[in-house]
Amino acid sequence: MKKHGKTMLVINAEGVLEKPLVRDLRERGAQGWTVTEVHGANLEGVREGAWEADRTIEMKIICDEAVADAIAAHVLATYAPHYSVALWFTPVQVLRPERY
Amino acid sequence: MIDVVVFFFLLGVFARLVKSDLRLPEALYETLSIYLLLAIGLKGGIELSKQPLAALAPQVLACMALGFVIPFALYPLARALRLSGVDAAALVAHYGSVSVVTFAVATAALTRQGIAYESHAALWVAVMEAPGLVAGILLARWSLRDADRGRRTDWGSLAHDVLFGKSVLLLLGGLLIGAVAGEAGTAPIKAVFIDPFKGVLALFLLELGLVAGGRLAEVRRFGPAVLVIGLAAPPLLALAGAATGWALGLSTGGVALLATLAASASYIAAPTAMRIAVPQANAALSITAALGITFPFNIVVGIPMYIELARWLERIGA
Numbered sequence A: 001m002k003k004h005g006k007t008m009l010v011i012n013a014e015g016v017l018e019k020p021l022v023r024d025l026r027e028r029g030a031q032g033w034t035v036t037e038v039h040g041a042n043l044e045g046v047r048e049g050a051w052e053a054d055r056t057i058e059m060k061i062i063c064d065e066a067v068a069d070a071i072a073a074h075v076l077a078t079y080a081p082h083y084s085v086a087l088w089f090t091p092v093q094v095l096r097p098e099r100y
Numbered sequence B: 001m002i003d004v005v006v007f008f009f010l011l012g013v014f015a016r017l018v019k020s021d022l023r024l025p026e027a028l029y030e031t032l033s034i035y036l037l038l039a040i041g042l043k044g045g046i047e048l049s050k051q052p053l054a055a056l057a058p059q060v061l062a063c064m065a066l067g068f069v070i071p072f073a074l075y076p077l078a079r080a081l082r083l084s085g086v087d088a089a090a091l092v093a094h095y096g097s098v099s100v101v102t103f104a105v106a107t108a109a110l111t112r113q114g115i116a117y118e119s120h121a122a123l124w125v126a127v128m129e130a131p132g133l134v135a136g137i138l139l140a141r142w143s144l145r146d147a148d149r150g151r152r153t154d155w156g157s158l159a160h161d162v163l164f165g166k167s168v169l170l171l172l173g174g175l176l177i178g179a180v181a182g183e184a185g186t187a188p189i190k191a192v193f194i195d196p197f198k199g200v201l202a203l204f205l206l207e208l209g210l211v212a213g214g215r216l217a218e219v220r221r222f223g224p225a226v227l228v229i230g231l232a233a234p235p236l237l238a239l240a241g242a243a244t245g246w247a248l249g250l251s252t253g254g255v256a257l258l259a260t261l262a263a264s265a266s267y268i269a270a271p272t273a274m275r276i277a278v279p280q281a282n283a284a285l286s287i288t289a290a291l292g293i294t295f296p297f298n299i300v301v302g303i304p305m306y307i308e309l310a311r312w313l314e315r316i317g318a
Helices: A015-027 A065-078 B004-017 B026-048 B053-080 B087-094 B098-110 B118-144 B155-163 B165-193 B198-224 B224-247 B252-263 B271-276 B283-317
Strands: A002-012 A035-036 A040-042 A044-049 A056-063 A083-094
Touching: A002 A015, A002 A065, A015 A035, A015 A056, A015 A065, A015 B087, A015 B271, A035 A065, A035 B118, A056 A065, A083 B198, B004 B098, B004 B198, B004 B283, B026 B098, B026 B165, B026 B198, B053 B087, B053 B118, B053 B224, B053 B252, B087 B118, B087 B224, B087 B271, B087 B283, B098 B118, B098 B198, B098 B252, B098 B283, B118 B155, B118 B252, B118 B271, B155 B165, B155 B271, B198 B224, B198 B283, B224 B252, B224 B283, B252 B283
Parallel strands: none
Antiparallel strands: A002 A056, A002 A083, A035 A056, A040 A044
């Protein structure tokens, strides 16, 4: 089976950022993403998602490395100074590269 | 005598303080909040269908003005307590906006005591959500005028989020459905939306007790400023709300409700709106004051005080 290399960018962020992040992903060429609600802790404290203004999301975006880099650079510059965000990259293999 | 729903709130706080594993499923919390908003709207709408809409215009305008003015009145107090300009602005926005659940507890208390109130009061809640947020954002922009030159508030997107957000949409939607369908039209759904209201409110307060209990531990982190604002703002704002209600010629229950709304602080719409519009502000500080201090204060101590205040105003007015 032929596999193709892509990059998965994972962004953990405050729930209020979902809308602006989705807009940013689109503008930078991402073709698809998955959003799930999560809870946990980071350096700034516990984010338990106890009520709707306290949600935390995890976004997974599989795309070309250049797109992932552009998105990550934008998130770092725009949101990281004032919001709680975490980002990481993972190499992944996909079967239909045109979908990403 | 404390209203029975308040005991559920206290149980939630207790469960949290003793680190119980009690937690309501997220989906249930969502369902209960949708139910409460719709039920409050519907109940108001049914009464709204019985009266001329034009007569409500002064009330609506006064409520919006009250919500808008509160942050400006409270801002100097927050600054005097040494909060930074932007933190103070975000915090006072929470007080300019309102808490629907605090309102619901006040209506339950009035009903139990047999005190009449304007049944369309849900309309006041709906129109009081946004003005305080706008005022808070204006204050924040002003406080950041040098440091933040060039940053613009996306008012269009913010207006969309507030006006079409869950709470205003469901409140106004419920009001409209109730007003159009009237008493006869809503009779078939009464068994779901009207009768079990208080039981659902009790369950929701259990959940909010768990959340508020979690914030109590944060109070120590922010020091006396948050405690002072959280406890001093509600009675002061209740006076302004009661005076407005009295000037509008509202019933005793209506005065108590407007006092409660003025005294209440938003912990859903405001944190979300402020986080987007004023990211520099410390969100945990505002939510600790609004949800950790003011909400429990209003539920347990404030509402009975505001009802007494309304009664007193009725006595001296008569």
